[in-house]
Amino acid sequence: MKQKDEIILSLLKKYNKNKEIKVIDIGAGEQFLKNKVPKNMKYTSLDIDPKNKPDILCDLNKKFPLKSESYDFVFCTEVLEHTLYPKKIIKEIKRITKKNGLIIITLPNEYNFYLRLKFLLGIQNNDAVPFREELWRNHIHRARIQDIIQLYKNEFIVKELIYSWDSFSGKRFYLVIDKIIRTFFLPLSKNLFARSAIMIGYKK
Numbered sequence: 001m002k003q004k005d006e007i008i009l010s011l012l013k014k015y016n017k018n019k020e021i022k023v024i025d026i027g028a029g030e031q032f033l034k035n036k037v038p039k040n041m042k043y044t045s046l047d048i049d050p051k052n053k054p055d056i057l058c059d060l061n062k063k064f065p066l067k068s069e070s071y072d073f074v075f076c077t078e079v080l081e082h083t084l085y086p087k088k089i090i091k092e093i094k095r096i097t098k099k100n101g102l103i104i105i106t107l108p109n110e111y112n113f114y115l116r117l118k119f120l121l122g123i124q125n126n127d128a129v130p131f132r133e134e135l136w137r138n139h140i141h142r143a144r145i146q147d148i149i150q151l152y153k154n155e156f157i158v159k160e161l162i163y164s165w166d167s168f169s170g171k172r173f174y175l176v177i178d179k180i181i182r183t184f185f186l187p188l189s190k191n192l193f194a195r196s197a198i199m200i201g202y203k204k
Contacts (some may be wrong), residue, residue, distance in 0.1 A: 026077030094203040110142035156201035163194035
């Protein structure tokens, strides 16, 4: 499991209110959270791709077919960078979140040293394939850590900001490298050594 996913699951447990909680996963993709949320959480997935068999099929660039203030927890992980109008989606996320409901959003840092090195060497990143018709498979918005933080603070009351690094490989060698980066380099520079910025917050 990726460190980012582990962090999100730990946040679920940390902020669990031990009562029936309605959770929605915006841009759920393969729905990694579905079978991992605590038993008192009723999980709903929303996604644009019918292949993922979401509970709610929806183009995220349009208004969500959901009632206002209907969910206690709203998750949107590594999604906004794929969309045409992320600020409109944020407004929809706010709309469907209950008063004092929790919002967790993660965005990738497109300026980390690994992606910079790939660009320098002319190696194509899988999220930047040109002429791809399925736009949601590309990263349309390429933000730095400071851009991500500014977006969060403009739109939300930020309770926590957490940074993660993953090599996206389960091989032992890469896991060791990941640990070294997290322990020694991530504290020195979030902009270079964070792959994701995770926000836990509330709507303003």
